[in-house]
Amino acid sequence: MALFKKRTVGKPGEWYYCLEHKKVEEGPECPAQNRFGPYTSREAAQHAMDTARDRNLEWDTDPKWHDEDRSGPPGGKPSPSGD
Template identity: 80%
Template sequence: MALFKRRTVGKPGEWFYCLEHKKVEEGPECPAKNRFGPYGTRAEAERAMETARERNLEWETDPKWHDGPGAGGSSGGGTAA
């Protein structure tokens, strides 16, 4: 008997965006590594890629992520993935 049972059916109202199939799913149909979510509504899941682009732009322009050598941060200029 498996210690952890894989959940194949999502809860009603949980929406995901599958990165592999580029489609919205109610409940997790694809593996977690291939999806964004959960989202509260289908509309939010449909905007997943746009939301990710907006957040990436915010992080790229956030001065906390671009500390210079004299600002007390690392001189490696870390990246947020």
Template identity: 80%
Template sequence: MPLFKKRTVGKPGEWFYCLEHRKIEEGPECPGKDRFGPYSSREEAGRAMETARERNLEWETDPRWHDVPPEGERPEGERNGG
């Protein structure tokens, strides 16, 4: 086990949103598992949770990501009552 943890070094102008501390970071400061980003601006990083909610809603309502047959069609096993 190493004596010192390797610190993640970010680039100036890259912005992140830390999920653990609920704060905007330029850098990043926190580990990748705890953050969203990089974003191109502080404002964009500040909207990270809203952006995630919007993307989740798009995914949840996108018919291409669900195994729902087209309207009027039923899976083979359901045609004859089960």
């Protein structure tokens, strides 16, 4: 007996955004690797790409994640050879 069952049919009211087909789906129609969700409403799923863009921008500009100069080697110290 499998410990986890693979769910192939979505629950009514679960909405997904398919990255491959660029459309909103009720219940998972496409493979998990090709979708965002679940969302609680069709409208939220329609804005999935906007939400992802906003979250990426928030992460990219978060000073907690950029506490080192990433242009040089780890630790921020130049290498002895000047590379």
